[in-house]
Amino acid sequence: MLKNENLAYYCIIQKGKIWLENKTLPLRNMADNTLSTISSRVIGRFNGYLVYWLEADDNNDPANFYGLRELLHIEPALFDLAGRAIQLSYMLTQQRHCGRCGNKAALHSEQLAMQCQGCGVMDYPRVSPCIIVAVRKDEKILLAQHPRHKTGMYTVIAGFVETGETLEQCVAREVLEETGITVSNIQYFASQPWAFPSNLMMGFTADYASGEIKPDYEELTDAIWADADHLPQLPPQGTIARRLIDHTLSFSSSPYND
Known part of the structure; x- marks a missing residue:
């Protein structure tokens, strides 16, 4: 009501x-x-x-x-x-033009979608699926810094899902491509709509399997293993990245986690 x-x-x-x-x-x-x-x-x-x-x-x-x-x-x-x-x-x-015939499209009178003014086809908002993953290694978490983070902030690894790829495959690929690390035990965590401009962030946790950190400097400026007592600047509260970081570090420090 x-x-x-x-x-x-x-x-x-x-x-x-x-x-x-x-x-x-x-x-x-x-x-x-x-x-x-x-x-x-x-x-x-x-x-x-x-x-x-x-x-x-x-x-x-x-x-x-x-x-x-x-x-x-x-x-x-x-x-x-x-x-x-x-x-x-x-x-x-x-989506102001129809992808089928090229005519102009306009917001539908009832649905949250664009309708072609020529052929009438409906075009709904496009969402880009992305993964974001916190990788654990003993008491530490894998954090990376991107060139766009001018303030020195570090965050977890993220990337877009490719055509024909599962979410788990995307997690493993993005971590390997950006840091040289292989992972195991990939587990779903949570999701967050992320309108920057039209992403759906799907969060995962994963365990370190093998490899040494070798950042892809076309994507990152740095990558590190960090523990709860030695953390760089982190993403703000309210982001799924921060939720993943807090969850992972809390889990790692639990007395029941052997």
């Missing part, structure tokens, strides 16, 4: 960024919206309130539009809905 039909969460998207008030999603009356928008759709519910996706035009001041990472502190379910809005906005720009 809705708590207050006059109040709702609003995910207002402009050029891949989201409107925030006091660094969080606005919960307010639709009549209070002063931004210029071109469409509005309900994309879910959270805590008894409707959640709307509003697509803004380009005439709004960009000062109050932020990247999705600014919302990592909110409840995961609401964060995922904000990510859904960003992914749907991405669909508008990336």
